[in-house]
Amino acid sequence: MITELTGTTAGRINKALGEARRAQGSPTVGMVLTLVIVTDEENAHDAVKAATDASREHPSRILTVIERPARGHQSRSEPRVDAEIRVGGDTGSGETILLRLYDAAVAHADSVVLPLLLPDAPVVIWWPIAAPEVPAEDPLGALAQRRITDTYAVEEPLRELTARAASYHPGDTDLAWTRLTPWRATLAAALEQARTAVTSAVVESEPGNPSAELLARWLTERLRVPVVLKPTAGPVVTAVQLSTGRGDIRIDRPDGPVATLTIPGRPTRTLALRVRGTAELIAEELRRLDPDEAYAAALRTTVVPPAPPSDSQEPKHV
Structure with a gap:
């Protein structure tokens, strides 16, 4: 079941979501977390597909924030939020809400998302493409216990990896690490x-x-x-x-x-x-919500270049 709302609010979205669940007989009690995806229109379809596939293992409320900032003369006087609510069908036991934020609404995405989070459930946020400079300090990132980035998806992955090391907070992770x-x-x-x-x-x-x-x-x-x-x-x-x-x-x-x-x-x-495909990587990350200490240690480490053998160097086991 798909419900579309134009120029809406979080209150109206919650009301429409409740009506859709009742019509489908889909309670929220089976859902274990909220997964927030922050992306653009071009990458939204693939991201939602991967998250939906992952939610078959981890029933979730998937909130997809699609940012549509104003550009020059196209700027409107009022911000706008459009929503597409999907319950049942391909969403399985979870549910998906696509939130298209226009103009000034982009800067207040956290105010739109906060009322839509599942109560008393963990929050995970995923940036499939470009992520904020410091994910944990981003308004949306601050809502989450787990923050997923993907350095492989940007133009300069190694420079992005350096930025991730400088901005690391417990709860951060990256799909480049999950692939390993x-x-x-x-x-x-x-x-x-x-x-x-x-x-x-x-x-x-x-x-x-x-x-x-x-x-x-x-x-x-x-x-x-x-x-x-x-x-x-x-x-x-x-x-x-x-x-x-x-x-x-x-x-x-x-x-x-x-x-x-x-x-x-x-x-x-x-x-x-x-x-492995993206859905498997996301499913793996959703299995753990505690800080990944091995990732943090690797992120902070500098690769040791080759050096002449020395009797004082003692090799170690993993």
């Missing part, structure tokens, strides 16, 4: 099997990939060894190699969903390591 979960889990399991010290590491990836940068920082922080970022044709992260006294531990995924894992003294294995 299978890699980090596989590397930790490989080291557990190998039971040997790592002396250096290489991360192979397309140039300028923020996930590769974060993976290199994570390895630096955990292993305290030199890490080299090696550019390849991609796509994204294609291989990781950990050098040890017994030989190289290597995960190689040149293309496609299958990778090979090589551990010294063991047979080479194939394993699933596909590039």
Whole structure:
């Protein structure tokens, strides 16, 4: 069921939402959180689709804030909010509200969103494209326990990653980090099997990939060894190699969903390591609402460049 409201208010949206729920027999008791998406018109469809798919695991109220600021002579004398309410159908057990904010209403998005949040439920905010300079201090970001950005979606990902490190607050996270979960889990399991010290590491990836940068920082922080970022044709992260006294531990995924894992003294294995879609990444982030300390540590770490061997350097395990 879809209800459209033009030039509306939060009170009218709440009233229409209640009527739509009653008509569909869809109570709010099954919803576990409010997911706020802040985007533009061009990216709204894909973001809502990903959030809706993720909400099948985490029934949510999805509030999509689509900003339509005034441009020059097109400025209106009064701000305006249009709403599209979706209950039932493809939204499953959740519900979706698209909020189009025009002109001065953009600057007061938090006043529009606040009355629409589920009472006594966590709030997560996601910027699929450009995020505020300091997400936690943004008026909408201040409403959320968890703030999701995506450095891969901007023109200069590594510069954006530097900005995310400078502005970090507990509760911040980034999908460039979420994309690394299978890699980090596989590397930790490989080291557990190998039971040997790592002396250096290489991360192979397309140039300028923020996930590769974060993976290199994570390895630096955990292993305290030199890490080299090696550019390849991609796509994204294609291989990781950990050098040890017994030989190289290597995960190689040149293309496609299958990778090979090589551990010294063991047979080479194939394993699933596909590039996951946005809906899976969002679903993973919605599983935890506490601060991600591993992300924070990696974000603060500087990659250690290669250096001549020294007897005083002691390699460490993950």
